[in-house]
Amino acid sequence: MKDLWNCLKEANKPIVLYGMGNGADKIISVLNRYGIKISGVFASDGFVRQKVFHGFNVTDYKTAKETFGDMIVLVCFGSSLPDVIANIKRIADEQELYAPDVPVYGDVLFNMEYAILNRGRLENIYNRLADDTSKKVFQNAVMYKLTGRIDYLFECETPCDEVYQNILKFNDNETYFDLGAYRGDTVAEFLSVVSDYNKIVAVEPDLKTYNKLCVATESVKNITNVNACVSDIDGEIKFEMNGSRGSTIGKGDGIINSVTIDTLTKMNIPTYIKMDIEGAEALAIKCGENTIINHKPKMQIATYHRSEDLFDIPEMILSLRTDYKIYLRHFPSLPCWDMSYYFI
Numbered sequence: 214m215k216d217l218w219n220c221l222k223e224a225n226k227p228i229v230l231y232g233m234g235n236g237a238d239k240i241i242s243v244l245n246r247y248g249i250k251i252s253g254v255f256a257s258d259g260f261v262r263q264k265v266f267h268g269f270n271v272t273d274y275k276t277a278k279e280t281f282g283d284m285i286v287l288v289c290f291g292s293s294l295p296d297v298i299a300n301i302k303r304i305a306d307e308q309e310l311y312a313p314d315v316p317v318y319g320d321v322l323f324n325m326e327y328a329i330l331n332r333g334r335l336e337n338i339y340n341r342l343a344d345d346t347s348k349k350v351f352q353n354a355v356m357y358k359l360t361g362r363i364d365y366l367f368e369c370e371t372p373c374d375e376v377y378q379n380i381l382k383f384n385d386n387e388t389y390f391d392l393g394a395y396r397g398d399t400v401a402e403f404l405s406v407v408s409d410y411n412k413i414v415a416v417e418p419d420l421k422t423y424n425k426l427c428v429a430t431e432s433v434k435n436i437t438n439v440n441a442c443v444s445d446i447d448g449e450i451k452f453e454m455n456g457s458r459g460s461t462i463g464k465g466d467g468i469i470n471s472v473t474i475d476t477l478t479k480m481n482i483p484t485y486i487k488m489d490i491e492g493a494e495a496l497a498i499k500c501g502e503n504t505i506i507n508h509k510p511k512m513q514i515a516t517y518h519r520s521e522d523l524f525d526i527p528e529m530i531l532s533l534r535t536d537y538k539i540y541l542r543h544f545p546s547l548p549c550w551d552m553s554y555y556f557i
Contacts, residue, residue: 216325217311217361218247226309227252227281231274231301232289233266239315240289241267243322252284253277257300274304288312288363293546301363301547311361312548316520318492323358323520334524338539341527343557346371347541350552354523354541357549370545377406380540380555381485381511385409388481390474390510392416392443392497393489397429403487404433411435412481418442418469439477441470443488445496474501483510489553492518498529505533512556516541517549530556 221228221244228244228251230237237254244251254269255261255277264271277284286308288301304310314323321327328335335355342348350369357365377383383403387410391399394415403413413436417423423440430436444450450471474486474497483504488494494514504510512530516522527539537556544551 214325214359216359217313218243218249218322218324221249221285222247224285226283226285228285228287229277229281230254230266230289231286231304231310232256233260233264233271234290236291236315237266237289240287240313243313243315251287252281257297278307284308286310287361288547291546291548291550293544293551295545298545298547305363310363312363313361314358314548317518317550319519319521321520323523325359327520328355328359331521331524334528338524338527341531341539343538343540347539350541350543351523354543354549354552358520363547366543366547366549369543371542373402373544376513376540376542376555380542380557381513383407383410383485386411387484388412388414390414390416390477390481390483390486392474392487393491393515394426394438396422396425399487399489400426400430400433400436411484413437414439414477414481414483416441416443416472416477420469437481439472441472442493443474443477443490443497444471444493445473445500446471447473447476473497475503476500478504478508482508484508485511485513487513489513489515494518494522495525495529498526502533505530509534509537513553514556515552516554517552527554527556530554 230251233256254266255272255274258273261271261273286304292298339348339351342351353365353369383406385408387407389403394400394417400413400415415426415436416439417426418441420440427438442450448471449468451468488497490497514526516526530537540555542553
C-alpha cells in the first residue's frame with residue numbers, strides 16, 4: 214500500500230489546492246519535499262477576491278473546473294461547519310479529492326514509513342482501547358492519515374452526546390479543569406450536561422480570548438478563570454498570541470504566566486480534566502503526574518495536534534496508572550481534528 218504522497222507523485226491529473234493560509238503552506242511544503250507540482254489554487258466564493266497565493270491566481274471552483282477539467286483536489290483547511298463539509302462532499306462527488314493530513318504542530322509526517330516504524334506502539338494502544346467504537350476510530354484515523362481519504366473520517370464520527378452518556382457520565386459533584394477554555398464554549402458544553410457541580414477552573418492563555426471567556430462566564434457560579442498557559446513549568450514562558458485556537462507556547466515575542474496541572478490541583482482537586490492546549494498536551498502531562506497518580510481524574514485529551522499524539526499520549530498516561538480504561542472518539546470535522554482520548 215502506498216500513502217497519499219507517493220500516490221500523488223505518480224498522478225497524471227493536475228493537482229489543485231482548495232484553500233489558502235497556513236494549512237496550504239504546510240501541504241505545499243510537503244509536496245515540495247516529494248517533488249510534487251501543483252497546477253492551481255481555488256477557494257470558496259467569498260475568499261477569491263483577486264488574490265494570488267504562492268504565485269497562482271486564486272479562482273473559484275467553477276473556474277478551476279473549466280480550466281483543469283478532471284483534477285485532483287487537495288483540501289487545505291479545516292472545518293466542522295456542516296455547510297462547509299457538505300460543499301467538500303459535493304466537490305468529492307465530481308473530482309478525486311483528498312484532505313492531506315499534516316500536523317498542526319511539529320514536522321513529523323504520518324506517512325507509511327512513519328506508520329511502519331511505529332507499528333508496535335500503534336498496535337499496543339489499539340489493543341488497550343476499551344470498546345469497538347474506539348478501535349474503529351483508531352483504525353480509520355490511521356487509514357485517513359495515510360491516504361487522505363475523507364470517507365474514513367465520516368465512517369467513524371460520533372456525536373458529542375454519546376461521550377457524555379456512555380463514557381464520562383458526570384455526577385453532581387464534579388470539579389472540572391478546562392485547560393484550553395478558549396471563549397467558554399467547552400464550559401458551556403459542560404454546563405449543558407450537568408445539573409450541578411462543585412467547581413470549574415478555566416485556563417486560557419491568549420489575553421484577548423481570555424477576556425471573552427470572562428465575559429461569557431460572568432454569570433457562572435463557582436468558576437475561576439486563569440489567564441495562563443498549561444505546561445511543564447510554573448513561571449513565565451514565551452507565547453505567540455493571535456486571538457485564535459492556534460496560539461502557541463514556546464515561541465513568539467509575548468511572555469505569559471505558565472502553570473502546571475499539579476499546581477492547579479493544590480487549590481482544587483479535579484475529578485475531570487479537559488486538555489486541548491495546542492500541542493502542549495505532553496508537556497502538561499509531565500507536570501500533572503502527581504494529580505493523575507494520586508487522584509485519577511477522568512480526562513479528555515486532544516490527540517490531533519502532533520502525529521505522535523496517537524500513541525504518545527496514552528503511553529504517558531498508562532506509564533502513570535495502568536488502571537485507566539481508554540476510549541477514542543472523533544467528532545464531525547475535517548481534517549482529523551476534534552479527536553480525543555478519554556481516560557476513565
